[in-house]
Every structure is written in C-alpha cells, then in structure tokens.
Amino acid sequence: MTDEQTSGALTPTRDAALSRPDFPVARVARRLGLDPEGAELALRDDERVRAALARSVEEFLAADDDRRAGRPPSSELALDPDFPTGVGMALVGAAVLWEARELVPKVALRVAKDHYEDGADELAASYVALVQESVEPGERSDDDALAWAAQSLLVSVLQRGGGPARADEIARDLAAHAIPIDLWRDDDPTLPDDSLAWHGGAFVGGIPPRRDERRLSFEDVHDYMNTLMADMQREQAAEEDGI
Structure with a gap:
C-alpha cells in the first residue's frame, strides 16, 4: 500500500467536519478528555487532540x-452507556x-470482535478491513x-456469512504462514515464533487482497460519525432543555 493510497483511504477533511454546524x-x-470550555479551539489543535486521543485509546x-x-469497571469511560462498541467506534472515527x-x-x-459477537457480520468485516489498511506490512x-x-476473525465472519x-x-x-486460526480471540494477540510477517492481504490462490473493502470501511466510519454527531446533538439539546 502506498503512502498516497493510505492517506486517501484514511484522511477525511477535518476542517469540513469541524465547520459543520451540527458537529x-x-x-x-469530553469524549477525548478535553475541557469543553474552549473546545472549538482545542479541537483545531491537531497535536493536542492526538495526544488526548492516545490517552483515551x-x-x-x-x-x-x-x-x-470480568473485572469491575475502574474508569469513568467504562460507565459510558455506549461502552464498549459505541465508544470504540467513536475513537476509531x-x-x-x-x-x-x-x-x-x-x-x-x-x-470488529464486538460486531462479530453481536452477529453484525458486515460491520465486523468492515472493521477487519480498517485494521488491515491501517497496518504497514x-x-x-x-x-x-x-x-x-x-x-483470522474474517475466516469466522465468512464461515457464518455465506x-x-x-x-x-x-x-x-493462515496455516501457510503459521498463524493460529483463532488468533483473534486473544485480547493482545502475539505471533508464534515461526509465523511469517503480514503480507498486506495479497492472498495466494487467486483471491484479491480486498473486495473494495477499503472504501467500504472508510464510508462506514463516516456513516457512524455522522450518526454519532446527530445523536450527540440530540442528547446535548435534551440536556440543555432539562437545565
């Protein structure tokens, strides 16, 4: 994957998003742990936002x-009603x-794992693609x-999804590269010593690297962000009405 392809796949226009009246x-x-006072300026400070995002992740x-x-929640983030999947999607966005x-x-x-466990196979496949397009082989x-x-998660998704x-x-x-078929089940996956490096999805056997999932996953993130923005705006309006 070239730098140009990666940038094109993962770079929406921040200014356009931040300038939206409904953003x-x-x-x-608050989701990023920044003070809502002065948030408009803070969110235009890329370095500051990325540092806050790293802490939130x-x-x-x-x-x-x-x-x-199975441990009790030890952070405020875990008490968010959208935790874990919605919070994770927001952080990815x-x-x-x-x-x-x-x-x-x-x-x-x-x-992706949460979506698979919830039976949302198309979303799981999209986030699988997003993982892979974010990794430089x-x-x-x-x-x-x-x-x-x-x-390895994609195998389970496809087996269930036809x-x-x-x-x-x-x-x-996976077997040819000495990769465990259930590697996705590990919370912090590590590769066996005899495994081979990630090949970027260039499968043997005539299967193309992706079925245009790069654009699909990118659009899914934006669709979710648009939904998130609308939901947040409604919740914020409801909170203000209740004051």
Missing part, C-alpha cells in the same frame, strides 16, 4: 480488558478524522499480529 464540539471534547483498551476479564493511523488497529479489532511485529488476528470457499482459502493462507 458536537463539546461532547467530542489507552483508557479504552484498559477498560475493555477489565470487561473481558476520531483517529481517522485526526489521521492518528497508529491508534486505529487495536481499537478497530476490538470493535512488516513495519511492526505487534501491528502484524493485529492484522493477522483480523484476518462465504465458505473464501473462508477456506484464507484459512489455508
């Missing part, structure tokens, strides 16, 4: 680890909006593990 500035700022992953381990590509894979994989071993974990032939082909590709 829920205060609520997004770290908090989200820790809270999700607690949830999956923010990471896309502010081009914090390195923050996408871990959270997007958690979201062979650049970092932990990112390779996330991409392979997403690939794509057994493609699922079988991907499963054989």
Whole structure:
C-alpha cells in the first residue's frame, strides 16, 4: 500500500467536519478528555487532540480488558452507556478524522470482535478491513499480529456469512504462514515464533487482497460519525432543555 493510497483511504477533511454546524464540539471534547470550555479551539489543535486521543485509546483498551476479564469497571469511560462498541467506534472515527493511523488497529479489532459477537457480520468485516489498511506490512511485529488476528476473525465472519470457499482459502493462507486460526480471540494477540510477517492481504490462490473493502470501511466510519454527531446533538439539546 502506498503512502498516497493510505492517506486517501484514511484522511477525511477535518476542517469540513469541524465547520459543520451540527458537529458536537463539546461532547467530542469530553469524549477525548478535553475541557469543553474552549473546545472549538482545542479541537483545531491537531497535536493536542492526538495526544488526548492516545490517552483515551489507552483508557479504552484498559477498560475493555477489565470487561473481558470480568473485572469491575475502574474508569469513568467504562460507565459510558455506549461502552464498549459505541465508544470504540467513536475513537476509531476520531483517529481517522485526526489521521492518528497508529491508534486505529487495536481499537478497530476490538470493535470488529464486538460486531462479530453481536452477529453484525458486515460491520465486523468492515472493521477487519480498517485494521488491515491501517497496518504497514512488516513495519511492526505487534501491528502484524493485529492484522493477522483480523484476518483470522474474517475466516469466522465468512464461515457464518455465506462465504465458505473464501473462508477456506484464507484459512489455508493462515496455516501457510503459521498463524493460529483463532488468533483473534486473544485480547493482545502475539505471533508464534515461526509465523511469517503480514503480507498486506495479497492472498495466494487467486483471491484479491480486498473486495473494495477499503472504501467500504472508510464510508462506514463516516456513516457512524455522522450518526454519532446527530445523536450527540440530540442528547446535548435534551440536556440543555432539562437545565
């Protein structure tokens, strides 16, 4: 994947989004742990937002680890009614909006798993694609593990969603690269010593890397962000009416 392709796939226009009259500035700022006072200026400070987003992602992953381990919530984020899936989707959307590509894979994989466990296979497949398009093949071993974990999840998605032939082909590709078929079930996936680096989705056997899922997943993120903005605006208006 070239830098130009990556940028085109993951870079919406921040100015256009932030300039929308219905953009829920205060609520997004709170979601990122920023003071709602002066949020309009804060959200236009890319460096500050990315730092806040990194902290929020770290908090989200820790809270999700607690949830999956059956531990009681230890952070305010875990008490959010949209936690975990909605919060994770919002963080992925923010990471896309502010081009914090390195923050996408871990959270997007958690979201993909949640969607799969909820039976939402199309959304799960879209977030699988988003994990993989955010990883540069062979650049970092932990990112390779996330991409392979997403690939192993895709096998389960396709098996349940009516794509057994493609699922079988991907499963054989996983085996050829010494990747466990259930790697996606690990909260913090790591690769076996004898596994091979992530290949970017270039399957053997004539299967194309993606079925245009890059654009699909990108649009899904934007669709969700638009929905989130509308929901936040309604909730904010309701809160103000109740004051």
